[in-house]
Amino acid sequence: MCGIVGLHLRDPALYPRLGELLTGMLCEMSERGADSAGVAVYGDPVWSPPGHATVTVIGAVPDLPDVTVISLGETHVVHAPVPVDALVAAIRAQLPDALIAGFGEELTVLKGVGHPRELAATFGLAKAQGWQGVGHTRMATESAVTPEGAHPYAVGPDQCLVHNGSFANHATIRRHLTARGVVFDSENDTEVGARYVASALADGRDIESALKSLCAEFDGFYTLLVSNRDSFAVVRDAIACKPAVIAETDAWVAMASEYRALVGLPGIEQARIYEPEPERIYAWTR
Amino acid sequence: MDSMTIVMDKGVNRTLHRLDAGSVTITEPNGKHSVAVGLNAPLQVSIEGHCGYYAAGMNQLADVVINGNAGVGVAENMMSGSVRVNGNASQSAGATAHGGLLVITGDAAARCGISMKGVDIVVGGSIGHMSAFMAQAGRLVVRGDAGEALGDSIYEARLYVRGKVASLGADCIAKDMRDEHHAELRSLLAKAGYDDDPADYTRYGSARQLYHFHAGNEY
Incomplete structure (x- = not known):
């Protein structure tokens, strides 16, 4: 099954409440997936301070020189005032076997195995701030229940993808990407989608064009929420049996698998609420 | 009983199933699933807000009005009576329903x-x-x-x-x-x-x- 939530804030007055709102949304979707969960937060001043690169590492992290490490259970947020590429390279050199769950200038990814409510508490998610957040509750179908199998998949700088559904031809597309030199962290089908989008963006394409190609090449069932340093996009497959609801006000755009996850948002009573149509790309920019 | 108002909680359907007639208003459905399912009496039920999956599913005899949107499978397998959604409905509205009237204004x-x-x-x-x-x-x-x-x-x-x-x-x-x-x-x-x-x-x-x-x- 799986649950997806996302919140793109338009009103800066709400930035201090991002974590609180995202926590409520995520926990309401616990029944759609209780084996793992994850979130992506854009612009938190503690996890991703301005001028710093942030990398999330899952697993043990020894003392690293010249960086700040914030440990949230098994998930460690590492930031330093260096370029993103440099921090990723330094961590890969020091910890060649570690899982890097996300990296960027504004993005912090936190994910793991366990109940969404317990993970949110471990992460201290309710206190987070920022301008955009994404969450996922997982009910595993296509790969094992491991931190590597948890969403979000954040495989490009400041990029993040969450998925409800299952890709049918992911092994074929994985082979194509591998032949192009793309390296995978897991056996998960969603990671193939995330690497595909990251690869298109790295080629200079925009998110709408990347998602149109994804619709053409990927078989299977999907509702996807794809975020980037300046954007927030939703797309569903042609059959559209995986649910999705979008709500918009002047203060925010929100997306969730089910309406009940949106009930706690301020001004929901006045929101424009609709279901995204199949294979239509809905995108908002900052 | 002529009319009553109840706030949505886990006991709502049990309460409704005990009634033989009358009108009931359910408030704060907040997108919860299975609101007013399995009714089998000529009740007048009004739901004030958006519902989750299977609202008024398997309805018999009752007239249910949802003043809000309905999630997946509203009035699925309805046998008789009516369900009116003053709003939009998600996928599979009226799936497999045998009888009655389903109206969706949006x-x-x-x-x-x-x-x-x-x-x-x-x-x-x-x-x-x-x-x-x-x-x-x-x-x-x-x-x-x-x-x-x-x-x-x-x-x-x-x-x-x-x-x-x-x-x-x-x-x-x-x-x-x-x-x-x-x-x-x-x-x-x-x-x-x-x-x-x-x-x-x-x-x-x-x-x-x-x-x-x-x-x-x-x-």
Whole structure:
């Protein structure tokens, strides 16, 4: 099954409440997936301070020189005032076997195995701030229940993808990407989608064009929420049996698998609420 | 009991199932699933807000009004009575329903009336793709447009659409509107509170070509 939530804030007055709102949304979707969960937060001043690169590492992290490490259970947020590429390279050199769950200038990814409510508490998610957040509750179908199998998949700088559904031809597309030199962290089908989008963006394409190609090449069932340093996009497959609801006000755009996850948002009573149509790309920019 | 108001919680359906008659208002549904399912008495139920999945499912005898949007499978498997959604409905509205009247004043998403077995459905707006898939009996009226593959593999249900149909599914064809169809459509629209001119509608139904194997299909 799986649950997806996302919140793109338009009103800066709400930035201090991002974590609180995202926590409520995520926990309401616990029944759609209780084996793992994850979130992506854009612009938190503690996890991703301005001028710093942030990398999330899952697993043990020894003392690293010249960086700040914030440990949230098994998930460690590492930031330093260096370029993103440099921090990723330094961590890969020091910890060649570690899982890097996300990296960027504004993005912090936190994910793991366990109940969404317990993970949110471990992460201290309710206190987070920022301008955009994404969450996922997982009910595993296509790969094992491991931190590597948890969403979000954040495989490009400041990029993040969450998925409800299952890709049918992911092994074929994985082979194509591998032949192009793309390296995978897991056996998960969603990671193939995330690497595909990251690869298109790295080629200079925009998110709408990347998602149109994804619709053409990927078989299977999907509702996807794809975020980037300046954007927030939703797309569903042609059959559209995986649910999705979008709500918009002047203060925010929100997306969730089910309406009940949106009930706690301020001004929901006045929101424009609709279901995204199949294979239509809905995108908002900052 | 004449009327009562209850705030949505886990005991709502148990409370409703004990009533033989009367009217009930349910507040703060907040997108919860299975609100007012399995009713089997002539109750008047009003739900003030948006509902989750299967609202008013398996309804018999009761008249349920949802003042808000409905999630997946509203009025699924309804047997009798009525369900009115003053808002939009998600996919599979009225799925497999045998009887009664389902009115959706806004749009209904994909698979509206899938496998309908005798229910009447009137949609004020448009419907999504694969609506009336394998529809067996009943009538579906759409005041707006229909998405792709309308009436795929349809049996004997009658579909009336005022707007555009993106495409017809296998074995679904446009048919003439005879006098009895004008009368039937006018009556259905009136029950739902609309007075459109039936002449603006097109009737669709089964070409009945999937009922039997074609002689040309043998090897």
